[in-house]
Amino acid sequence: MLEKAITGDKRYWGWLAFVLLLVGTGAIAYLRQLDQGLTVTNLGRDVSWGFYIAQFTFLVGVAASAVMVVLPYYLHNFKVFSKVTILGEFLAVPSVIMCMLFIVVDMGQPFRVQNVMLYPTLNSPMFWDMISLSGYLFLNILIGYMTLSSEKKGIAPPKWIKPLIIISIPWAISIHTVTAFLYSGLAARPFWMTAVLAPRFLASAFAAGPALLILICFLVRKFTRFDAGKEAIQKLAVIATYAMCINVFLILMEIFTTFYSGMPEHMHHFEFLFVGLHGHNTLVPWMWFSSALAIVALILLLTPKFRKKEVMLGFACVAVFASIWIDKGLGMIVAGFTPTQLGDVVDYWPSLNEFLVSIGVYGVGLLIMTLLYKIIFTVRGETKPARPIEEEAMTTPTGG
Amino acid sequence: MYDAGKIILGILIFLILATSPFWFSKATGQADYLPDPIILTKDTPGKDLCVMPTEYMRSSHMELLNDWRNSVVRDGIRKFTSPDGKEYKKSLSNTCMDCHSNKTDFCDKCHNFMAVEEQNCWSCHVEPKEEL
C-alpha cells in the first residue's frame, strides 16, 4: 500500500519537488543554527521562547482536532464522516511530527534529547508532553494504516483496533491539555497561569483543525476525485463555528478578569499585545488583525446563508485558521514573556534563519501529508488521471 | 545463472571494498605505527602513579571520568581514594591534567590514532596551556 506514495503524475512530482525544496532550505538554515547556536534566532535572555515554540503550540491543536471527526464517527456512528475520518487521522500524523520537530529545532542541545527518556521526571509537564505526543503519533499511524489497508482489502478492520480508536479520543484531548499545562502551571508567568488556558487551547484547536480540514476537502476535491460530501463539510463547519464561539468567549472572559480586577501584573501583557507597552508595539497590528479575522469568521460562520455558500465558508475557514495561528502562536508565547519577570519589555520578532528553519519543518509536514494523502486517494481509486480528456481529443482530430 | 561472470566479479569487488578497513592499513604499511603518548610528571613530584592502574586507565578511563562526573556534580562527592591509598580531588582539568599536562603529546596521540570522535569534554573543561 505504501508504494502508492511513489507513483504519480507530473503534477504530483512537481509538488513534491517544491516541498523538498522547502525542506532543503530549512535543513541548511538549521545546520547554520547547529553550528552557531540559537544566536541565529532573535530569542534572548528575556524572550527565550518564540516562533518555534509558537508553531509547536499551534500544531498540537491541529493534531488534536482529529478527534472532532473520530468521535462522531466511531463513538456515535455518524456515518456522514465516513470519508473524512482518515483525512483527520492522516492530518494528525504530520502535525504531531511537526510538533516534535519544532521542539527539537528549539533545543540548545538537540543531540541530548534522549535524556528526557533516560531520566524520566514525572513532575515535569514536558516529560508528559513527550509521552503523550509519541503515543498519539503511534496511535494515529496504526489506526490510519489499519483502517485504510482493511478498506483496500475490502474487509472490516480487525477488532482490536476499536479499543485503540476509543483510546485515541481522550488521548487527543490529553495532548493539548498537557501542552497547556506546560504554560498554565508557571507561577512566574501571570499571562499563562490561568485555569482557562487548557480549555482555550482545546476550543481554538477544535476551531482551527476542522477549518483546515474543510479547506483540505475543498483542495482535494479540485485535484482528485475525492468528495467528502456537502453534508460532512457542513457538519465540520458547524463544529468549527461552535468551537470558535467558545474560543472567543473564553478570550473575552480572560479580558474581563484581567481588566476588571485591574491588576497591573496581568494587564501589562494584554496591553503589550493590543496597545503596546513602554513604546513597544511589535505585535499590536497583528493582534488586531487576528481579532478582525475572528469577527469576520464568526459573522460568516454564524450566518447559515453564508456558511452554506462554499466560497464564503472557505473565506471563513481561512480567517479562523489565520486568526488562531496568530493568537495562539506568537501572541500567546511572546506575551507570556513580555513584560519579563522584572518588568522589562523586550522586543522579539523571528529572524530570517528562524523563519527558514520553520519553513523547513512545515515542508516536512507537507511532505508527509502529501505522501499519506496520496496513499488514501489511490487506495480509494479516486485520483484524477493526468490528462485523459486531452489525449482523447488528440486521437479524434476531426471531432464528432 | 545469467551473467555469472559479471555477478561473481561484482561480488568479489564488493567483498574486497567492504573488508578494506581490515586489510588496508596493513597493506599500505600504516599499521606498523603505534602511538607513543608522553606522560609528563616532572612538574608533579611524588605523583608518579595515576589514580588507577595503567591497564585499567587504558581500557576504562572514560568509565572512570563519567563516574567522577556524576559523583561530583550530582552527589557532591569530590574525594577519590586510589587503590594505593592516595587521596585525590575528582577533577579532569585539575587532577588528571595536573600530570598529563600535555594534551597534544598524551591524550591526542591515542585519540587521533583510534579516530575517537571529538571528545565532548574539552568544549567546557579547560585544557591546560601548553607553553611548558
Add this chain to the structure above:
Amino acid sequence: MGIDRRKFLTIAGLTTITTLGKKVIGNPSGGDEVVETGSKAVKRWAMAIDMKKCRQHEGCVECTRICHKIHNVPDIGNSKEEVKWIWKEDFEAAFPNQHHDLLEKEVNENSVVVLCNHCDNPPCVKVCPTKSTWKREEDGIVMMDMHRCIGCRYCIAGCPYGSRSFNWRDPRPFIEEVNPEYPTRTKGVVEKCNFCAERLADGLLPACVEICPEKALVFGNVNDPESEIRLILKSRHSIRRKPVLGTNPQIYYLV
C-alpha cells in the same frame, strides 16, 4: 495441556515487558544516587544581603566581577544574550510588589544585588524534564548539571526572578581570562549561580561574600539558630523577592 501456544506467548511477553519496564521506569530519579530520605536537610545554605551596606559603595560591582571571573562567565556584550550569575538591578525591577513612587530616595535610586535565590521550593526544578537542575538534599543548593541539560529553557520560563541565563552561542570567545580550574560552558545549555558549591566543598565562602568590600553579603546555614545569618535576620527587618509565589527563596534582603 491446559494452556495453548498463544496464551503462553502472551504471558511470556507481558512478563518480560514488566520486568524490563520496571528496570527502565523503576527508579524515578533515573538511577541517581540521591537518596530520598524524607528527612529535613541537615544544612540549609542561605544568604542575607544588607542593602544599606551595599548602597554605601555606589557603582561597586565587585561581586559580579569576581563571580564571573572564577566561573568563566562570558561577557557577551549585549543585553539580549548576556549571561550573568550575580548582578545589580533597580529596586523596582527586583521588588515589583514593594515598589511605590513615594519610596525613600536612597532606596528608589539605588540598585540591589540579585542572584539565584536557591529557593526551597524551586519552580525551575519542578519543570526540568531531565533533572539537569535539582535541589541538593544535604544543603538546599539548587544545582545545575551542564552535562545533562538539553537546552529546552523550560527552567528559564519557570524562574520568577530571571536568575537563569542561556548560552545562545559559544561562550569561549567572550571570556576575557579563562580560569583553568573551573570549566566553561558550551553553547546550548543553561547556567546560573551555584552558590560556589565547589568553594563550599573546600570549606571556603562563596566568592561574592568574600570579596564584598562592605561585607554586605552574609552567608550561612539558616537551620543553625546560632549562625551569623540567623542572628542578623533576628535583628533586622528582611524582605524576599516575590514571596507570594511560594518559592521560599533563600536570599534575604536586609532593608
